[in-house]
Amino acid sequence: MSSPATTTPPGLLAGLIFSSRWLQLPLYLGLIAAQGVYVVLFVKELWHLIHGAASLGEQAIMLIVLGLIDVVMISNLLVMVIVGGYETFVSRLRLEGHPDQPEWLSHVNASVLKVKLAMAIIGISSIHLLKTFIEAGMAGGLPTCGTVDALQAAKLWMEMGGAANVRTCTTYTADGIMWQAIIHAIFILSAIGIAWTDRLMHHAGNHREKHAG
Numbered sequence: 139m140s141s142p143a144t145t146t147p148p149g150l151l152a153g154l155i156f157s158s159r160w161l162q163l164p165l166y167l168g169l170i171a172a173q174g175v176y177v178v179l180f181v182k183e184l185w186h187l188i189h190g191a192a193s194l195g196e197q198a199i200m201l202i203v204l205g206l207i208d209v210v211m212i213s214n215l216l217v218m219v220i221v222g223g224y225e226t227f228v229s230r231l232r233l234e235g236h237p238d239q240p241e242w243l244s245h246v247n248a249s250v251l252k253v254k255l256a257m258a259i260i261g262i263s264s265i266h267l268l269k270t271f272i273e274a275g276m277a278g279g280l281p282t283c284g285t286v287d288a289l290q291a292a293k294l295w296m297e298m299g300g301a302a303n304v305r306t307c308t309t310y311t312a313d314g315i316m317w318q319a320i321i322h323a324i325f326i327l328s329a330i331g332i333a334w335t336d337r338l339m340h341h342a343g344n345h346r347e348k349h350a351g
Contacts, residue, residue: 173213173216211258250336
């Protein structure tokens with residue numbers, strides 16, 4: 139008759155090292171505070187949209203809405219990092235059976251978290267790239283800010299009695315847009331590489347378990 143397995147308490151050094159995971163708690167609390175800041179930013183942009191709905195053009199409204207979506211996606215990213223990171227690296231949340239438990243939390247680990255974060259970053263980068271394309275199209279041949287042409291355009295506009303809040307130059311250049319698109323493509327390739335590596339490791343683990351059994 140086999141005796142029940144006993145759990146050996148960790149030594150002092152091992153216990154200290156394992157308890158050091160709680161040093162991450164202030165980091166996750168800081169991310170919660172950062173999410174509160176994004177809530178304030180969302181309400182501010184939403185008020186700007188509602189207040190100026192009658193005077194804003196279609197493209198300007200689209201840019202504000204994309205900005206709101208960007209804030210929501212970053213907030214989703216923060217939730218994944220806070221909840222998934224705490225569950226993986228600090229302590230169990232013990233949400234089994236809770237009606238609001240996220241579906242992905244039941245099988246989250248470091249590899250799954252990396253893939254989900256990579257996909258979230260791609261989504262955020264896509265929103266930023268779309269905003270860049272729209273704003274570059276709205277610029278429509280305006281001179282680059284900081285150049286002599288931009289200063290002359292601003293001076294001419296003021297002499298004509300134009301409104302002070304109208305943009306007379308642009309910060310978007312063809313090279314800048316090209317590099318932003320290249321960086322977005324690199325994000326996509328990185329996410330594909332992370333997902334492929336995770337798949338290979340999962341396949342290798344199943345292969346070892348099959349042969350061990």
